[in-house]
Every structure is written in C-alpha cells, then in structure tokens.
Amino acid sequence: xxxxxxxxxxxxxxxxxxxxxxxxxxxxxxxxxxxxxxxxxxxxxxxxxxxxxxxxxxxxxxxxxxxxxxxxxxxxxxxxxxxxxxxxxxxxxxxxxxxxxxxxxxxxxxxxxxxxxxxxxxxxxxxxxxxxxxxxxxxxxxxxxxx
Amino acid sequence: xxxxxxxxxxxxxxxxxxxxxxxxxxxxxxxxxxxxxxxxxxxxxxxxxxxxxxxxxxxxxxxxxxxxxxxxxxxxxxxxxxxxxxxxxxxxxxxxxxxxxxxxxxxxxxxxxxxxxxxxxxxxxxxxxxxxxxxxxxxxxxxxxxxx
Numbered sequence: 001x002x003x004x005x006x007x008x009x010x011x012x013x014x015x016x017x018x019x020x021x022x023x024x025x026x027x028x029x030x031x032x033x034x035x036x037x038x039x040x041x042x043x044x045x046x047x048x049x050x051x052x053x054x055x056x057x058x059x060x061x062x063x064x065x066x067x068x069x070x071x072x073x074x075x076x077x078x079x080x081x082x083x084x085x086x087x088x089x090x091x092x093x094x095x096x097x098x099x100x101x102x103x104x105x106x107x108x109x110x111x112x113x114x115x116x117x118x119x120x121x122x123x124x125x126x127x128x129x130x131x132x133x134x135x136x137x138x139x140x141x142x143x144x145x146x147x
Numbered sequence: 148x149x150x151x152x153x154x155x156x157x158x159x160x161x162x163x164x165x166x167x168x169x170x171x172x173x174x175x176x177x178x179x180x181x182x183x184x185x186x187x188x189x190x191x192x193x194x195x196x197x198x199x200x201x202x203x204x205x206x207x208x209x210x211x212x213x214x215x216x217x218x219x220x221x222x223x224x225x226x227x228x229x230x231x232x233x234x235x236x237x238x239x240x241x242x243x244x245x246x247x248x249x250x251x252x253x254x255x256x257x258x259x260x261x262x263x264x265x266x267x268x269x270x271x272x273x274x275x276x277x278x279x280x281x282x283x284x285x286x287x288x289x290x291x292x293x294x295x
Contacts, residue, residue, distance in 0.1 A: 096195070096196055096197045096198070096199055097194070097195045097196075097199050098192075098193075098194045098195075099191070099192065099193050099194075100184070100185040100186070100187075100190070100191065100192040100193075101191050102188045103185075103186045103187060103188040105185070109199050112193060112194075112195055112199070113195070113199060115191065115193055116193055116195060116208060116210065117292075119191070119193065119210050119212055119276060119278065120278070120292050122212070122269065122274065122276055123248075123267050123269045123276050123278060
C-alpha cells in the first residue's frame with residue numbers, strides 16, 4: 001500500500017530548502033522521505049533530491065551511531081564478565097576454611113586446621129616404607145621424625 | 148562483520164582479567180582442586196586461605212587425600228611430574244618405578260606476586276596425598292609444619 005503524500009509540492013520544496021540548511025526535525029525529514037517516495041515526486045524536479053536523501057540514508061545504515069556501538073560494547077562486556085565470574089566461581093566462592101570429609105562439608109576452622117596438620121604428618125611419615133622415611137628424614141634433617 | 152570482530156576482541160580482553168586472579172592457575176594440578184572430589188566419600192579435601200594460615204606464613208593451602216588406590220591418583224602423578232619441570236628445588240622417591248613421594252618448590256609467579264609455591268605428593272598402600280601451598284614460608288618453616 002503506497003503511503004498517502006501528506007506534503008504538497010510547494011510544501012516539499014520549502015522543507016527541502018530547510019533540509020539542506022540542516023534545520024529540519026526528524027519528523028519533517030520523515031515527511032520528506034514519504035513525499036519523495038510517492039508518485040507526486042516522480043518527475044525530474046525532485047530527482048536530485050531523491051538521490052541526495054537516498055545517499056544519506058545509506059550512509060546512516062553503514063555508519064551506525066556511536067551510541068549504538070557503545071551499547072553493543074557494554075552488552076558484550078557485561079556478558080563476558082558474567083561468564084567469567086560464573087566460570088571462576090568455584091575458586092572465588094570458597095570460604096576461608098573448608099573440609100570435605102566422607103562427602104560431608106565442614107567449615108569449622110579448628111577442624112580444618114587439625115585435618116591439615118594430620119595431612120602434613122601423613123605426607124612426612126612413611127609408616128610402611130622405611131626407605132622412604134630415611135629419604136624424607138634427609139630432606140627435613142630431623143632426628144625426631146617418628147613422632 | 149567489523150562490529151562482530153570488535154565484540155569478540157573485547158570479550159577476549161575482558162576474559163583475561165578474572166583469570167589472572169585464580170590461584171594455582173597455570174599448573175597441571177590445578178584442575179584437581181576444582182571441587183570434583185568434594186562429594187567423594189573416599190577423598191578428604193581441604194581448602195584454607197586467609198587469616199587462618201597467617202601463623203604458618205602461608206596464603207593458600209589445598210590438599211587431597213585419597214583412600215586406597217584410586218584411578219585419579221595416577222593422573223595426578225602425571226600432572227605433578229609436569230609441574231615439576233619448573234621446580235627450583237625438589238626431592239623425590241620412587242619404588243618399583245612409581246613415584247611414592249615428591250617435594251617441589253616452585254618459583255614465584257612474577258615479580259609482583261613473589262609468593263613461593265610448594266607441591267607435596269605422597270603415595271602409600273593405604274592412601275595417596277597431594278598438597279599444594281602458597282605463601283612466604285621458608286623451607287625451614289615448612290619443615291617445622293611437618294614435624295609438629
């Protein structure tokens with residue numbers, strides 16, 4: 001369905017003069033485009049004007065406003081940070097001291113430190129391997145190793 | 148097309164920032180501390196950071212104690228061997244071709260982050276243990292921790 005031309009020819013000429021002076025509003029430019037697309041502007045009188053407005057429309061399409069580009073950048077940044085936080089949450093989300101024993105979670109600091117101490121003793125003490133004990137003794141140079 | 152390329156580059160840049168803050172990142176043993184064994188009844192998992200470790204001059208402690216001979220221990224042993232390549236001090240012991248204990252002192256990550264890093268690995272018939280620590284503790288202080 002063809003848009004009904006709202007402008008008359010003389011009105012269009014006046015608007016075009018204001019358009020080239022940069023004095024038209026967005027609404028007036030929309031009216032001009034509607035007029036130039038209508039059969040009323042099919043003659044050669046408005047040929048150059050059609051070509052000019054058509055070029056400027058294309059230019060706007062290929063050069064989106066800076067504001068729109070920044071919106072994309074902001075959206076990309078937000079998505080990326082959200083993804084990274086979600087991905088790294090297993091490392092950041094942990095409490096100060098946590099122990100998982102038998103599949104159960106414990107957050108008592110004293111318990112965790114006790115388990116830590118027991119673990120380090122297990123690492124140091126080779127209870128079933130005398131040769132390993134000797135080598136560990138050499139490493140840590142201690143005489144009361146079996147305590 | 149250009150817009151998509153810009154967005155991809157920005158996504159990559161923003162992704163780098165949080166990754167820098169992940170402890171023990173960059174080590175081959177790192178994935179084993181991601182919580183995968185938390186609900187395993189045959190594994191004791193310990194995580195400690197912050198003020199609870201202050202007296203030990205450590206900033207981070209991680210350990211996994213596996214009951215018996217679990218398949219994951221063989222993979223961990225390989226990861227430890229890979230990380231050992233950057234060790235500045237080490238002590239290891241093998242038995243029947245298998246690593247039964249290892250101690251590695253790794254250099255600081257960077258000039259800005261000058262914390263020393265330690266890896267301990269121990270394998271016996273009844274259990275296998277992997278310990279990772281970061282901090283400013285000297286080797287003497289670490290020795291005292293083992294003999295307390």
